[in-house]
Amino acid sequence: MHWRELLFANWPLPPETVAAHLPDALDLDTYDGDAWLSVVPFTNAAVRPRGVPERFGVDLPELNLRTYVDVDGTPSVYFFSLDAEGIAGVLGARLFHHLPYYYARITHESRGHRNRFVNHRRHPGARPADFRASYEPADGEVETGPGTLADFVTERYRFYTEAPDGSVRYSNVSHDRWPLSPADVTIEENSLFRANGFADPESEPVHFYSPGVRIAASASRQR
Template structure:
């Protein structure tokens, strides 16, 4: 049985090129940084969890909720096959029970904060906004797009960002947790504009404060799908 089943929907994704040296302290043992066209990226990702079940059970008041995370991309060689995955700097949700479970069982970096979102369609324009409140100040990530989704092309930056099917968490310098995430290939919406009002240093820590003055290399809006998160495996 999958550890978690849900839908991830309307994933707003802002991708920033980053100096790999800044990511070195966060790389789990047994993995290495993954690149797209020789460049390293971190991504700010906001989306909705819908119809969430843990071990097949719906938890009251924990079925539908927002998440915003900051993540980067790694790969791990196993049996001559590269596993492509993500590592989270921080994952923000409005539900404390989920934070407790994820941090305790998976050694992830969840934080519970007040959150809200809006999804709007006006004619041929779609607007998706995610907000979270840190130390009394609302942070926000808004994306505008066309209404109809399109296919994510093979070999594209969007494919690189969305086609990582493993999660890795650094337990300590010698131990890594690995878990599989399953979902079909996603569709995306053509982005026509975005607004990012985030104090990266305050939310994600000093090393990422430089993102306040950095424009993203690209912004995406993916439709998402049903997903599963499988049980963890500890690597040493």
């Protein structure tokens, strides 16, 4: 996989607010005493099984809502939801990887440096989830390295989800460090929080932009 043209839109919340939505088996991870919810739009480019040439991959725009957990000393991501184009891919991710994917109509267009991302969830029986935003890299530098917020939300190599049967699943991922810059962002609509049982945060988000990295993920395992 090659995740491209990402926005990391990160909101601080009280830890108890986010912890109440996690499976009991997972421990919330915090930064400066806060839990963090991140909305991450991007395009998953050249998606394909291992060993299949890149030219046979497909580009699928995606949108996820995530938080951060620490499990047995391993900093990890927990996905509340993932919206994606492509019915076959969504069904495959749900069936074989136990991921909370939802079918959505998504457009992700890049004009110059500006990205336009529009998500409208159309998954049968699912709560509505709409997201409309534009974003681009901004001038300046992002402080990175151990102990920074950028490192906290991006340098994680395992993700967890809760399967429909209530079991907790995880996959390991490998990727280079994320190249990051500040982001100029306009969010016009965002109902992802409400779709996942959260009130809209009153806090101000911190935004990072990345042109992307290549990612490989292991098979899903039960914890």
